[in-house]
Amino acid sequence: MMASWSTSLLGAGLCWLASMADALPSHVFQNSTAPPVVAVKNGSYAGIHSAEYNQDFFLGMPYAQVAPRFTVSQHLNSSWEGVRNATVYPRHCIGYGGDQIGYEVSEDCLYLNVIRPAGISDTAGLPVAVWIHGGGLAMGGSADRRYNLSFVVENSVEQGTPMIGVSLNYRLSAFGFPQGEEALAAGVTNLGFRDQRLALRWLHENIAAFGGAPDKVTIWGESSGAESVTAQTVAYGGRDDGLFRGVIAQSGYGGFIGRYAGGLNASGAMQDTYDRLVRNTSCAHTVGTPASLDCLRALPLDDLNEALNGTAANPWSPVLDGDFIADYPSKQLREGRFPQVHLLLGCNSEEGASFGTEVGPDGGGVNTDDEMRKAVTVIVGPEVQETVGKTVEQVVDELMFLYPNIQAVGVPGLDKWPVIQPGDEVAQIVGSQYRRTAALFGDYMMHFSRRRASLAFAKQGIPAWSYRFDVVLPSIPDFIGATHFQEVAFVFHNIRGEGYDKKPFANGTEALVGLAKTMSTGWINFVTGQDPNGAEGLGLPGGVSWPAYNASVGGGVGQNLVWSDKGSYVETDDWRVEGINYFIENSLRVFGI
Numbered sequence: 001m002m003a004s005w006s007t008s009l010l011g012a013g014l015c016w017l018a019s020m021a022d023a024l025p026s027h028v029f030q031n032s033t034a035p036p037v038v039a040v041k042n043g044s045y046a047g048i049h050s051a052e053y054n055q056d057f058f059l060g061m062p063y064a065q066v067a068p069r070f071t072v073s074q075h076l077n078s079s080w081e082g083v084r085n086a087t088v089y090p091r092h093c094i095g096y097g098g099d100q101i102g103y104e105v106s107e108d109c110l111y112l113n114v115i116r117p118a119g120i121s122d123t124a125g126l127p128v129a130v131w132i133h134g135g136g137l138a139m140g141g142s143a144d145r146r147y148n149l150s151f152v153v154e155n156s157v158e159q160g161t162p163m164i165g166v167s168l169n170y171r172l173s174a175f176g177f178p179q180g181e182e183a184l185a186a187g188v189t190n191l192g193f194r195d196q197r198l199a200l201r202w203l204h205e206n207i208a209a210f211g212g213a214p215d216k217v218t219i220w221g222e223s224s225g226a227e228s229v230t231a232q233t234v235a236y237g238g239r240d241d242g243l244f245r246g247v248i249a250q251s252g253y254g255g256f257i258g259r260y261a262g263g264l265n266a267s268g269a270m271q272d273t274y275d276r277l278v279r280n281t282s283c284a285h286t287v288g289t290p291a292s293l294d295c296l297r298a299l300p301l302d303d304l305n306e307a308l309n310g311t312a313a314n315p316w317s318p319v320l321d322g323d324f325i326a327d328y329p330s331k332q333l334r335e336g337r338f339p340q341v342h343l344l345l346g347c348n349s350e351e352g353a354s355f356g357t358e359v360g361p362d363g364g365g366v367n368t369d370d371e372m373r374k375a376v377t378v379i380v381g382p383e384v385q386e387t388v389g390k391t392v393e394q395v396v397d398e399l400m401f402l403y404p405n406i407q408a409v410g411v412p413g414l415d416k417w418p419v420i421q422p423g424d425e426v427a428q429i430v431g432s433q434y435r436r437t438a439a440l441f442g443d444y445m446m447h448f449s450r451r452r453a454s455l456a457f458a459k460q461g462i463p464a465w466s467y468r469f470d471v472v473l474p475s476i477p478d479f480i481g482a483t484h485f486q487e488v489a490f491v492f493h494n495i496r497g498e499g500y501d502k503k504p505f506a507n508g509t510e511a512l513v514g515l516a517k518t519m520s521t522g523w524i525n526f527v528t529g530q531d532p533n534g535a536e537g538l539g540l541p542g543g544v545s546w547p548a549y550n551a552s553v554g555g556g557v558g559q560n561l562v563w564s565d566k567g568s569y570v571e572t573d574d575w576r577v578e579g580i581n582y583f584i585e586n587s588l589r590v591f592g593i
Helices: 002-009 017-021 150-158 181-186 191-210 224-238 267-279 291-298 301-309 329-335 369-377 384-388 392-402 425-430 434-459 510-529 577-586
Strands: 037-039 044-046 048-050 055-062 083-085 111-117 126-132 164-168 212-222 246-250 342-348 464-469 559-563 569-572
Touching: 037 191, 055 150, 111 150, 111 191, 126 191, 126 224, 126 510, 150 164, 150 510, 164 191, 181 267, 181 291, 191 212, 191 224, 212 224, 212 510, 224 246, 224 329, 246 510, 267 291, 329 434, 342 434, 342 510, 369 392, 369 434, 384 392, 392 577, 425 434, 434 464, 434 577
Parallel strands: 044 083, 126 164, 126 212, 212 246, 246 342, 342 464, 464 559
Antiparallel strands: 037 044, 048 055, 055 111, 111 164, 559 569
16 A cells, blocks of 8 residues: 555656756756665665656655654664665554544554655755644654645745655654653653654754755644644753754644643543553553553554554543653743744634534534533633632633624634524534634634744744634535635645545635645745745735734734635734633633643
8 A cells, every 4th residue: 555655646746847957056956867865874765756746755764763662762773784765655653533544554653754856965955844744643644645745845946945845753642642640650751742853853863965954944733733843842841952943833833732621730631541541451450550551562452452442542642741841831932931943823714613513412513501511611620729719610601701602703704604593404513503612612722822822932032924724615615614724735735635535626716726826835935944925025926925923013912814715915813812812811720731
């Protein structure tokens, strides 16, 4: 299966790179017909040359030793003679969810891929974009066809600012994010984030061999990939290891996504999940003891996989361990304890359409105020009486007031879908109070942390560019709106819909294709020149100019660029200000995030 994926990647694209080479500095491109071979610190790799793209692919290169289960990954410690092949995408790390379907999985999964313009020399010093996939820290992988970096690299050369694209795997679910006292005592928390850090170190040491510049790396992710970018930003108390100069974060930057009521403070709930896993295996006799971790390590993979895939032993979450995550991200952002790097971040208008519809008592939509109260109660930590002097019920009352059952102020707006009537088709699918849940849970999961981070960077005087993606794709029902993940095809310029069951641009308009080109250009500009408007700050195609976030412009908030197929524009970042401010002000004490 994996061989067929790498082969299919070669069968598309345009052959224009050779003509572009004449317009670029002579040290960047050499003979593009030579076999793509690079010599890294440990040995040499032979990749694949794509005549269609005129690119070189180096696929499935290990950045770590094979990591035994529930251990911290380690640097490579061996070398080899001769040339090894790097011609097949790696298997996904073991995970659970739809992003795993159709891809082989393995515990031996710590590999990365490099996509570069063909024939560049090892002195080219090109900027590098490192893609960290999303999937809730529970699923996904670098082989996912939707994340075809060739389109982005193609665009970068076409516009005269060539760059290199990198994608990587990291451990997922319980394999990557074990939690509980046993994991803390063994020092094996946040393993997936530690994997990512090790990959960045490997790139720092080796990317020059591919023609990349180790001091021009941008880390880039979406959803839990953006959450991962946050983790790398605040790692080790915000220590700057010189591994990246910029960060791009789509739908998930500025904190850790709330998986438990109480967030990082939910140590009891995390322990319950770990103990539940142990009880659901033949290790049940070790529950509550340090021996449980060793027992899980020794389990046959099929047994552990069955326990994780078929029980309620989830979710698996980042942990405040005093080491990799030394403090609360919210505190570090407020106090400026993070690398002073440029930031591009944003969210989609209807994020809550993906996170707020299945919160009813029976897993369906919310139709009544009582059901709404039960849904909101799930996100409020039980320790609020101690931290803020209020009961859970009082906090829920405050949120119910800030997010009323008024469809005109909910999500999506009435311009995208008419009023939902009780009992109509949409109400039966997502609940008659769908707009209310979508607004509240979208702000809680995504929007408030984006605004909080934008304000934190502005306070430190660090350039940041914020966006709101507001496009309803033809493949998405209108009542769902511009929901989570829909911008990914645009920034990757994946207008053919590689890897999608429903092609994002099928039956689309010229405006959608043009917007994809503009957005992809902005992302490339940021990677190559640290400003989405381009090296000269002249703006983007179509006359779009994206202002940096400046909290003095909007009387306490900055501005977003709103991406729209009807014409992008700049807005003041003050929509749903009361609700989002409540989350910002109470995020740590009430929600632990």
